Amino acid sequence: MSAAGLETAFIDRLIRGFRKAPGRRTAPHESDAELLVLPVDHPANDGGEAPLLAVTTDTISEEISCGLYADPYQAGWVAAAACLSDLAAVGASPLGLLVSETLPASLPASFLDTLQKGIGDSCSTAGTYVVGGDTNIGSALSITGTAIGVVPERMAMTRRGCLPGDVLYVSGRPVRGNGFALTAFTAGSGLTGGYFPRPRIREGMLLRGSASACMDSSDGLFATLDQLGELNGVGFDLAGSWEETLDPASLRAAAERGLPPWILLAGCHGEFELVFTVRPARRTLFLERAAAAGWNPVEMGSVSERSGVMMPAAEGARLVDATRIRNLSFGMTGDIGKYLEALLREERHMKGAWHGTVFGR
Amino acid sequence: MSAAGLETAFIDRLIRGFRKAPGRRTAPHESDAELLVLPVDHPANDGGEAPLLAVTTDTISEEISCGLYADPYQAGWVAAAACLSDLAAVGASPLGLLVSETLPASLPASFLDTLQKGIGDSCSTAGTYVVGGDTNIGSALSITGTAIGVVPERMAMTRRGCLPGDVLYVSGRPVRGNGFALTAFTAGSGLTGGYFPRPRIREGMLLRGSASACMDSSDGLFATLDQLGELNGVGFDLAGSWEETLDPASLRAAAERGLPPWILLAGCHGEFELVFTVRPARRTLFLERAAAAGWNPVEMGSVSERSGVMMPAAEGARLVDATRIRNLSFGMTGDIGKYLEALLREERHMKGAWHGTVFGR
Numbered sequence: 001m002s003a004a005g006l007e008t009a010f011i012d013r014l015i016r017g018f019r020k021a022p023g024r025r026t027a028p029h030e031s032d033a034e035l036l037v038l039p040v041d042h043p044a045n046d047g048g049e050a051p052l053l054a055v056t057t058d059t060i061s062e063e064i065s066c067g068l069y070a071d072p073y074q075a076g077w078v079a080a081a082a083c084l085s086d087l088a089a090v091g092a093s094p095l096g097l098l099v100s101e102t103l104p105a106s107l108p109a110s111f112l113d114t115l116q117k118g119i120g121d122s123c124s125t126a127g128t129y130v131v132g133g134d135t136n137i138g139s140a141l142s143i144t145g146t147a148i149g150v151v152p153e154r155m156a157m158t159r160r161g162c163l164p165g166d167v168l169y170v171s172g173r174p175v176r177g178n179g180f181a182l183t184a185f186t187a188g189s190g191l192t193g194g195y196f197p198r199p200r201i202r203e204g205m206l207l208r209g210s211a212s213a214c215m216d217s218s219d220g221l222f223a224t225l226d227q228l229g230e231l232n233g234v235g236f237d238l239a240g241s242w243e244e245t246l247d248p249a250s251l252r253a254a255a256e257r258g259l260p261p262w263i264l265l266a267g268c269h270g271e272f273e274l275v276f277t278v279r280p281a282r283r284t285l286f287l288e289r290a291a292a293a294g295w296n297p298v299e300m301g302s303v304s305e306r307s308g309v310m311m312p313a314a315e316g317a318r319l320v321d322a323t324r325i326r327n328l329s330f331g332m333t334g335d336i337g338k339y340l341e342a343l344l345r346e347e348r349h350m351k352g353a354w355h356g357t358v359f360g361r
Numbered sequence: 362m363s364a365a366g367l368e369t370a371f372i373d374r375l376i377r378g379f380r381k382a383p384g385r386r387t388a389p390h391e392s393d394a395e396l397l398v399l400p401v402d403h404p405a406n407d408g409g410e411a412p413l414l415a416v417t418t419d420t421i422s423e424e425i426s427c428g429l430y431a432d433p434y435q436a437g438w439v440a441a442a443a444c445l446s447d448l449a450a451v452g453a454s455p456l457g458l459l460v461s462e463t464l465p466a467s468l469p470a471s472f473l474d475t476l477q478k479g480i481g482d483s484c485s486t487a488g489t490y491v492v493g494g495d496t497n498i499g500s501a502l503s504i505t506g507t508a509i510g511v512v513p514e515r516m517a518m519t520r521r522g523c524l525p526g527d528v529l530y531v532s533g534r535p536v537r538g539n540g541f542a543l544t545a546f547t548a549g550s551g552l553t554g555g556y557f558p559r560p561r562i563r564e565g566m567l568l569r570g571s572a573s574a575c576m577d578s579s580d581g582l583f584a585t586l587d588q589l590g591e592l593n594g595v596g597f598d599l600a601g602s603w604e605e606t607l608d609p610a611s612l613r614a615a616a617e618r619g620l621p622p623w624i625l626l627a628g629c630h631g632e633f634e635l636v637f638t639v640r641p642a643r644r645t646l647f648l649e650r651a652a653a654a655g656w657n658p659v660e661m662g663s664v665s666e667r668s669g670v671m672m673p674a675a676e677g678a679r680l681v682d683a684t685r686i687r688n689l690s691f692g693m694t695g696d697i698g699k700y701l702e703a704l705l706r707e708e709r710h711m712k713g714a715w716h717g718t719v720f721g722r
Binding site for chain 2: 019033057096128133
């Protein structure tokens, strides 16, 4: 399980020729947003601290072209939320969002108005603003957001820092993104309330100083845990029943389709929950702070020395090779039928493997 | 000529529902990059000044899909330079570039390597770095750059501020962008040396405190002058001969194709020169500073009270409705044949109008 994910390797190849910026505090893959030193003079006796700039860019195009976001309001909403969620994961406070849109000339004005309203409302919900942009004409609708924020240097969170024994949390019940993708692409009843994920800006700021590592769940829960595991040389033991930890509507959608719950963790359409770890000694204080803010994070398990993800299952725990699962999705976006088949093959593979490598609970 | 350009009106419609960010110092259309207040504590006795953040985003897709940037190195180079040029136009010093790429799955690895090298080399030339990005799979290659920089608040330049009588300059001989487009799309010899425009970061920083208004020439010279004229309620008198002010290779390419030189100002494929104005009283000091830095800006004329652009011509000066010319290109990218026809009709229209509204020189 030490092999890096295919996507990580692909990105490493793309960026291998780039020089590292002297003011960049983050290494590739190590944080959801990049952290840059601002050239601001701060007198030594100031007492204050210069903030780091947090910046992140994200394009929404595959999800539109494959028909997943057929609603322009949703496409706009998610495009903004995806970037703002990356700011949340480093604990940053947003300064604004830039939006570059490629628009087919044939789009009706009402479609554009609705798209823009989705972008604006998503920003408002996160307490921020569109501060600039660019428009182009092109054959396929594509929206690139760039979010900009600030975070005090010693408070910034990255994906690095968790240790075996840390408690694993998710900011809210995860897997709704995959629940949505499942209901959008397969027959059966859908999620009530649709899919309008709120970036966890407020929660990210509350996590400053409490979380040992943080990453959003935008690529799905296994992909997130795989990336955190790879970066920190650890694994995860998931605990509790799926009914207690996962989004109930998504669980119902999976059950109705005869799919095991873990498929919802394996799918590559995540949502914008924060997946983070807390040292056991800080846990009580963290939970008090969260409760005081009216926030109930979901405890999902703990960090293990062993790599991989140990899942609870009726017949006993199962060790999942999250890298393998994550790689199944690479290059397969949009063809959920093919992807589900691959995952169900994996289910059979794991059931077979489980008898050989029992991890009883 | 008071009617706003079609593109300006289109963008106004797109952004009409967005709330204005409290920390945003720029209004829509008024600057090449957005200027944002950084939430940095600066003691009153500090003496220093908190910088403004300069941010700008730009997508290169039409130019690729229409075959203009068939060379991946050039596509990467221009994508980075387009954003960095916007920073130059506000006088900002770059902190870095974010790049979000949509890549067809079929692109060979060598194409990707060359594209990335173009991006990296373009950043290096401007003294900056790629600091982050995103990759997606999609049917058409598209590159969205977001450049981030800083500029001292009182030194930031915008497109607003020029007055009648100000001297009009361009950072270097303009119209090479249209010369390149012309040779790429029509038969005949091309530009030697190709088209690898260098963003004028150093010149933009030298202009701090000297320029009354500044904008880059990325949409072509008439579009730039039209935008500056509209924002400031002024017009421009161009002076000197085209041979003294425009890019010689582009002039030769136009002449070889039997086209009048002004077509090169009208085309919508600009380059990344800075178009700026200087108060007459500051002109000598500015030219001394430029010469000391080894820079020879091109004097193009002056700012007039009258709107429109007065062009020198063999038969006497002609007043051009730059808004009208700019609107010809809106939505017509990629079909240079159609666009050239429209421009040549405009040539005949102006020749007719000229006899009625003579502006002798």
